[in-house]
Amino acid sequence: MTDLTVRVHDIAETGVPGEAGCVRVFDLRPDSDALPAFEAGAHIDVVARDGLVRQYSLMNAPGETHRYVVAVALDAQSRGGSKYLHDWVEAGDALMISPPRCHFHLIEDAPFSVLIAGGIGVTPLWAMAQRLIALGRPFAFHFGARSEATAPLLDLMRPQLDVAGVPFYTVFESDGGARLDLGRIFAEAPEGTHFYACGPAGMIDAYIAAGAGCPAGKVHYERFSGAEAPALDGGFEVELARTGGRYAVEAGKTILETLKDHGINVPHSCAEGICGACECGVLEGTPDHRDSVLTDAEKAAGRTMMVCCSGAKSARLVLDL
Numbered sequence: 015m016t017d018l019t020v021r022v023h024d025i026a027e028t029g030v031p032g033e034a035g036c037v038r039v040f041d042l043r044p045d046s047d048a049l050p051a052f053e054a055g056a057h058i059d060v061v062a063r064d065g066l067v068r069q070y071s072l073m074n075a076p077g078e079t080h081r082y083v084v085a086v087a088l089d090a091q092s093r094g095g096s097k098y099l100h101d102w103v104e105a106g107d108a109l110m111i112s113p114p115r116c117h118f119h120l121i122e123d124a125p126f127s128v129l130i131a132g133g134i135g136v137t138p139l140w141a142m143a144q145r146l147i148a149l150g151r152p153f154a155f156h157f158g159a160r161s162e163a164t165a166p167l168l169d170l171m172r173p174q175l176d177v178a179g180v181p182f183y184t185v186f187e188s189d190g191g192a193r194l195d196l197g198r199i200f201a202e203a204p205e206g207t208h209f210y211a212c213g214p215a216g217m218i219d220a221y222i223a224a225g226a227g228c229p230a231g232k233v234h235y236e237r238f239s240g241a242e243a244p245a246l247d248g249g250f251e252v253e254l255a256r257t258g259g260r261y262a263v264e265a266g267k268t269i270l271e272t273l274k275d276h277g278i279n280v281p282h283s284c285a286e287g288i289c290g291a292c293e294c295g296v297l298e299g300t301p302d303h304r305d306s307v308l309t310d311a312e313k314a315a316g317r318t319m320m321v322c323c324s325g326a327k328s329a330r331l332v333l334d335l
């Protein structure tokens with residue numbers, strides 16, 4: 015769903031233009047009315063050329079409604095989104111975006127928070143850091159990147175964290191291949207700490223493993239891409255509670271694709287289980303969750319699911335559609 019139009023007010027660029035790792039920071043502003051408010055950790059969909067939709071975390075201070083700021087790293091593996099925003103979009107251009115959505119919630123009254131960022135994954139964590147500073151809540155920030163010279167947002171964040179007295183730890187691979195010591199970060203955090211991480215898949219997998227001993231609900235993360243393959247085994251039926259329609263999901267198809275084939279359009283965006291746009295209520299049956307949006311507790315409860323990637327463990331699912 016992309017029903018907001020914003021204009022590119024300004025673009026700041028770091029790194030070598032056109033090369034992988036180059037980061038463009040877009041300051042997006044409305045032509046007239048204020049933008050919908052957003053919470054730390056939220057993201058927006060941005061429509062690139064040919065209708066391609068990509069998700070970008072908002073990195074400006076939550077509470078600002080005169081602008082949204084997103085940072086886009088040029089990705090050599092890009093399917094078009096980051097390349098389009100690097101090569102084609104200039105100041106003054108209009109962009110179609112969605113209202114903000116948030117599945118990466120900050121627990122604002124936690125006794126202590128630890129933010130852990132890898133590369134361009136720093137963007138939602140920087141929004142969280144600004145929120146925690148505004149609230150006067152204690153936290154520490156760990157940031158890993160390839161090199162100090164190309165670390166996204168470093169020049170913006172360091173002085174503000176310094177003024178606020180926030181412990182800020184950096185690790186750069188160019189300094190000898192060191193990585194964030196996740197085991198130590200978890201071990202040394204005070205009791206009751208909530209942890210937040212965003213970064214490359216390998217870092218998030220290591221983070222989840224390092225935090226396995228933490229109490230439930232304290233280890234939060236957001237991925238760039240789907241962690242699991244979509245459920246494509248088929249062999250079950252989906253019933254839509256509001257219309258009574260029943261549809262067989264065949265091997266090789268997701269629920270979303272099956273419904274689309276029958277002319278039923280479920281709102282969706284990333285189609286890989288990371289944005290939450292296709293979330294549907296589950297009234298009967300057992301989902302086979304494959305997304306990176308729901309928490310383990312939400313998956314176990316089975317009351318909601320992402321139909322772009324998740325399937326069924328039962329012969330029938332009844333969805334609240």
Ligand code: FES
Nearest residue numbers: 283285290292322
């Ligand atoms: S469309 Fe993004 S999670 Fe399903």
